[in-house]
Amino acid sequence: MIRALVLLIAAIGTAGATGPAPPDFTLNTSCPPGFEKTQAGVCELRTLYQFYDSLENRGLGGTRTALPPHRDGFTPRQIDLGRYLFFDPVLSGDGTLACASCHDPARGLSDGRPRSLGIHGEDAGRAAPTLWNVAFLKRFFWDARAHSLEAQASGPLYSPREMGNTPTRLLASLNGNATYRRLFQEAFPSHRGPIAEQEIFTALAAFQTSLVSLNSRYDRYVHGYDAALSEREIEGLNVFRSFVARCSECHTPPLFTNEQIAVIGMPEPKGHAFDVGAEAILHSPKLKGAFKVPTLRNITRTAPYSHSGAFADLRSVVDFYNKGRGNAVPKDMHLYLHWHISDPKLTDTEVDRIVDFLGALTDETFLPQTPARVPSGLAPAKRGE
Amino acid sequence: MKKGLIIGLLVAAVAFGAGTYFGRSGKQEMTISSSTQGASYAGGFKAEGVAVKPGDAIRSVAGPAPTNVVVVKDGESIQAAIKAAPKGTIVRVMPGTYHETVYVDKDDIRIIGVIEAGRRAVLDGEKKLNDAILYSGNNFVAENLEIRNYKGNGIMGQAGNNFEIRNNVIVDSGVYGIFPQLGQNGIVEHNVVSKIADAAIYIGMSDNILVAHNDVFDSVAGIEIENSRHAIVEHNYVHNNTGGLLAFVTPGLPIKDTVDVIFRNNFVVGNNHPNFGAPGSTVSGIPAGTGILVMAADDVVIEGNIISDNKVSGIIITxxxxxxxxxxDPESEPNSDRVKILDNVMLRNGYDTITEAKALMLAEGKVGAKNLDIVRVGPSPGSCIINRHQYVTVGVSDFTECDFTNTAATVNYLLPPVPPREIKPGERGKVVYLGICTGCHTYNGRMIGPPVQVIQALYLDNPQGLADYIAKPAKKRDDYPEMPPQDYLDPQTRLAVAQYMLQVTN
Structure with a gap:
């Protein structure tokens, strides 16, 4: 039903191109919120965290700790072109899915599903990670197999279980669109010839680096405003960073991830096969079931949780850790669980306080605007429940 | 699990054995060096700028003591005092018993216990509370306290720099007694720490550290330097732990190496305590009876220690x-590179060693040896030793002769207190404007709030007025939502951001 509607709109869009004048798309010449446009005309991120330092410049530590090195320096036009691409279903094999279908601004830049659905409605196998603060990350995908946003982009685009496109078809559809040809020329003025794959990846990366969330109530507390957190949230912070719970050992501030891959031993949802995670990438049996530590920023916005959506809510996740080391490891399977996975024996109240604290990590003030129209003429994608 | 750590020895033994059997016939020639003569260690951390002379050795890293002093008496709350204190405060804690978790998220806070005729300020977690002290501020000092019965840590730091933790007594307080993590430039000295389920003193992912004059005992690990660089551990009394001194690279942590550690002039005595580490913890694999354990750490210097009565071995390198x-951890280099063993006094070690070590000795032809001072398994490239003939060793025959005999030229690796970064108000104003205000305001377009141009027209010559408004906004326009108060910014920052906002041009 939904698919039929999308196709109908798509048809109208295509038909419209021959009828009334196509909408006039222009690219923004201002930087997104949070960025300063430099003399060179590129956008650089500004945040209060830049006034702090961090050990070895790794961007890990406590409250007033600097962020790790990040990606920025794209032009406003590249960022805005990336935004159009991000919301345009023309990027998928059959024109039904955009990046934003699974990284939906209305759902914490994720999709609210245990595991994402591909173009034919198939189970994509893992959950869509949030895109908040990806500018700071060095590894992408749950199994950490890509090392840049550009390298990551080809994964979902060309996976038959996700967007189901091919490089040839992607380039043909964009180069066949006069608006995109003009917009790419504006965003990459020194480029000659047809739109190239690398420019598509660059524009998508540029847009994603603008998805910054560093203005939560927790951040206000960090920058010196004690009253930004309630008593309960401060209690939760203290349990979170205590060495009994050890949450912050891996979900380390200021990003609330240390970007390591770790074997946690989380359960799979019922009927879902065990996922070996990074073992398949790094060919190390000791990393069977290892996944990248996800950020906890905006975590209340991205239920359900875990690489395969095994947990419906945050309390269930914290409960899982509290049930002790290895409580969900399949029988007859040996996993090399991370040594921080312990047996914390937190009280129910302490578990509640951690959940309270996690609610203080929400900030979506820099949420990107969904374009009203996209250059393909297709409906800017939403899965539209 | 308990003896997992060096279980691979047996396989290694075959390889060593073969090399020994074919490669050596008689006794190795003795090379005798004197540690009071000869060259001094020239490696290690060098602070930028002028070299430190021994007389100028830094023993304080937290900067000048604040002048603001508050006093907490028995029955009052230490945390309440810290919460009320401005940064730059000495919190004096009078003798008494305090049941609380104290957290410090601001700079220049010193918690100083007052000891009266032997009576201390006691923080007692009653086995209910997690940590006694958590700090993330810089220039943190904790002194003269007694900490008991916590479940997590005694004192834990998270990215605080320039810290001093001294003269504290910490007993039976969870996983770590003293645990600075992700910090730079710190001193841990004159503490008495015991009955800790992991490391009594644990330096984790930190740089430029001095651990000195501590008495640590009855714990699983005495002093552990882990995923850290430029640490000196000296003049400590480390006894009756499962393992005494540890230099580790633990996998799965975001900082991947341990480099440049000096263990010198410590007493490492009788570390034979049964291992009571939590299942799954790294230290649960330490064999009870280990004096010094080096695992995957690089450039560890072992000098001038009295290492005695550790039943498995005086030193294990693995x-x-x-x-x-x-x-x-594919990103961690797994070997202990460039270990340097200088003169140490080694007595009665390895008298009841593990089966695997016995097999290794047998393979090296050391039949009938009653003791074992040094055992090395796994590659350890670039390592050296002096006066090797004085020790009973296994696996060190390929160590070269060190080209130095002492570390006298290295005083410590501490830095002068790192001064707070000076932030000009203009710079702060710009960053706050871009980092916060632009979420709702653009220069000339409608967003959540009105355009900056409109605000500029209203407040052109009145930045203070704008600064006051953002602290306590009132609803002004029907067609815009009410602005949330920005009172979490201090008045200076509010004025700076107002001034910046009134002059932006795009």
Missing amino acids: DHANAQNITA
């Missing part, structure tokens, strides 16, 4: 491959 109970 790598990740021989440690079966730990996870893999």
